[in-house]
Amino acid sequence: MDEKIIKKYLPLTETTYYILLCMEKPNHGYAIMQQVDEMTAGAVILGPGTLYGATTKLVKDGVIALVEGEGGERKKSYILTPLGREILKREYVRLGALIANGKPIIEGMV
Amino acid sequence: MSEYKKVWKYFLVTEDYKEEAWLREMALEGYFLESVTGGVHYTFSKKEAGDYTYLVDYRGMFEKAERAYLELFEESGFEYVTCTMGYCYFRAKTDENVTKMRKGEKQRKGEKYVQLRGVMLIIGLLNLFIYGMNMIVNTGILQGEQGMNTESVLFSQINLICGLLLLLIYGIMNSRIKKIRTSQQEELEQTTSDKVAKVMMFVILTCLGIACVVAIGSFLVGVF
Numbered sequence: 001m002d003e004k005i006i007k008k009y010l011p012l013t014e015t016t017y018y019i020l021l022c023m024e025k026p027n028h029g030y031a032i033m034q035q036v037d038e039m040t041a042g043a044v045i046l047g048p049g050t051l052y053g054a055t056t057k058l059v060k061d062g063v064i065a066l067v068e069g070e071g072g073e074r075k076k077s078y079i080l081t082p083l084g085r086e087i088l089k090r091e092y093v094r095l096g097a098l099i100a101n102g103k104p105i106i107e108g109m110v
Numbered sequence: 111m112s113e114y115k116k117v118w119k120y121f122l123v124t125e126d127y128k129e130e131a132w133l134r135e136m137a138l139e140g141y142f143l144e145s146v147t148g149g150v151h152y153t154f155s156k157k158e159a160g161d162y163t164y165l166v167d168y169r170g171m172f173e174k175a176e177r178a179y180l181e182l183f184e185e186s187g188f189e190y191v192t193c194t195m196g197y198c199y200f201r202a203k204t205d206e207n208v209t210k211m212r213k214g215e216k217q218r219k220g221e222k223y224v225q226l227r228g229v230m231l232i233i234g235l236l237n238l239f240i241y242g243m244n245m246i247v248n249t250g251i252l253q254g255e256q257g258m259n260t261e262s263v264l265f266s267q268i269n270l271i272c273g274l275l276l277l278l279i280y281g282i283m284n285s286r287i288k289k290i291r292t293s294q295q296e297e298l299e300q301t302t303s304d305k306v307a308k309v310m311m312f313v314i315l316t317c318l319g320i321a322c323v324v325a326i327g328s329f330l331v332g333v334f
Contacts, residue, residue, distance in 0.1 A: 015217060029178070030185035037210075047215035048186040049167035052179050076178045 001086055005061050012091045018044055019054055020088050026067040026077040029055070063087060113156035115141050120150050122308045123226050124286055126219055130164045130212075134204075137162040143201065146194045161204040163212060164191075168222040171196040186211055220290035227283045234276030241269035265324065268317045275310045282307045 009016065018039065022032040033046045046054075055078055058064045063084040067077040080088065121129040133143055138161060141154035165188060169175065175193045183190060187208060188200035202208045244266035 029182040033186065033214075042210070045210050045214035047165070047211050047213075047218060048182045048188065049165065049215050050218040052182050053218055053221060075181070 001083060002062070005063070005083065006087055006090065008061075009063065009087050010090060011094060012087070014044055015046065015050065016054060016058075017088075017091060019046070019051070019058070020063070020080060020084060023064055023078050023080045023084070026079045028075045028077045032078075058084070114144070115154045115156065117152045117154065118150055119152060122311060124223065124283065124307065126166050126168075126222075130166055133164040133166075133199075133201075134162060137164075137201070143191050143199060145192045146197070146199065149195050149197070162201050163204045163208045165200040165202075165212060165215060167198045167200065167215070167218065168225075169193070169196050169198055170225065216290065220287055223283050223287050223290070227280055227287070230276050230280040230283065234273050234280060237269045237273030237276065241266050241273060244269065265321070268321050271317055272314050275314050279307050279310060 012020070018036045019032060021039070022035045027035075029048070029051055033048070033051055036044055036046055055064065059066060059078070062081055064078045065081050067079050119132070121132075136143070136154060138159055140156055140159035142157050142162070143164070144153045144155050146152050165183075167183075169179075173196065175190075175198055179198075180190050183200050188202045188211075191199040191201050193199070202211075244263065248263050248266070
């Protein structure tokens, strides 16, 4: 596992976090845009240029991989690589710790 | 018969929203973008007027517009217009969805400044370096009075001016990037620093113009 790349990505930006979440199974560009929109109730919007730029970079770094289109479909699909899974898991642990550590203090606030 | 309109216009790299707004206004008047040449010459064709939103996406100077890239815009409801000098232009009939998409491109525009910032810094420092070398070689510091070359020394002031101005623009872009990362606004308004940057670009271009004329002039004088 390439620690250098993991370090480069953590902590994840909001955008990258949601993009990666959508790539647990093979998924293609436009569907990802819609899913992120739904998941966040419109709070995080990905434009086509933003998404394309982000996926190109993620593929180059080996965080996600291209999947050959099934059957007649020539649409590009993406899926998390083991490296991508590791990054996402570590981010999840990190975020969980943030919440857990803040909980007793913040919930005690009036 | 369709009618064409050609317009010369120049937008600074930080003026993407201004450019998009201008293209929208043109569409409202019935002029639809066909092509852009050299980033300054816009060709429009006359059609039925309508409210269209434009997206100008910076791809990077040497990136090709791949099919998957264009398809993603098409799926998102945008029609491909043209690509020139690393910029791709897209258009869609203005609606809620399209406005939302445009909002989602803010981060992307920030990335563009990060790329261009580096170019400004390199060219700026290069100019200062040339100026420094020129001062050392031509003012006679090394060779004494005989080595003095007044023409070159005067000429190199242009390097000094360009270098300093480019570094200033670098600073302006820096603050712009910070603003993009922190602001919650959908669009960034034009600030005074943008206007200053535009004036500076003109000064630099004028300097380079003068430099060319002087260079060609002295060359011709030498020949005849």
